[in-house]
Amino acid sequence: MRGNHIGSLRYDLSGRKRKSKALNKCKRPQSTFKPMEVRSVHPNYEDRVQYKSAPLSLPKEISQDESYKKDISSKYTVSVAYNKGNYQVIPRSDIQHIGK
Numbered sequence: 001m002r003g004n005h006i007g008s009l010r011y012d013l014s015g016r017k018r019k020s021k022a023l024n025k026c027k028r029p030q031s032t033f034k035p036m037e038v039r040s041v042h043p044n045y046e047d048r049v050q051y052k053s054a055p056l057s058l059p060k061e062i063s064q065d066e067s068y069k070k071d072i073s074s075k076y077t078v079s080v081a082y083n084k085g086n087y088q089v090i091p092r093s094d095i096q097h098i099g100k
Contacts, residue, residue, distance in 0.1 A: 011017055079098045081088040090098060 009018075076089050076091055077095060078087050079090050080086070
């Protein structure tokens with residue numbers, strides 16, 4: 001046995017190609033073109049409940065009271081943490097200990 005054709009239907013055990021019409025693919029008949037029907041509404045959407053979407057307007061601006069932020073931030077300061085280059089928030093009472 002020679003070649004890589006062992007177990008193939010197109011070649012026999014001696015490596016010769018077989019002449020067989022059974023191994024040829026049959027041609028399928030070509031189907032004719034049918035244009036698709038255009039429907040205005042998909043049939044599956046008929047039973048669904050329609051929900052209205054949100055109106056296309058700008059959202060209402062709500063102003064919040066942010067005065068508490070100034071009151072709280074006045075009690076703290078930002079400084080270098082222990083001479084390392086990083087910054088940290090330190091209470092006003094511990095300012096004398098910065099960098100020690």
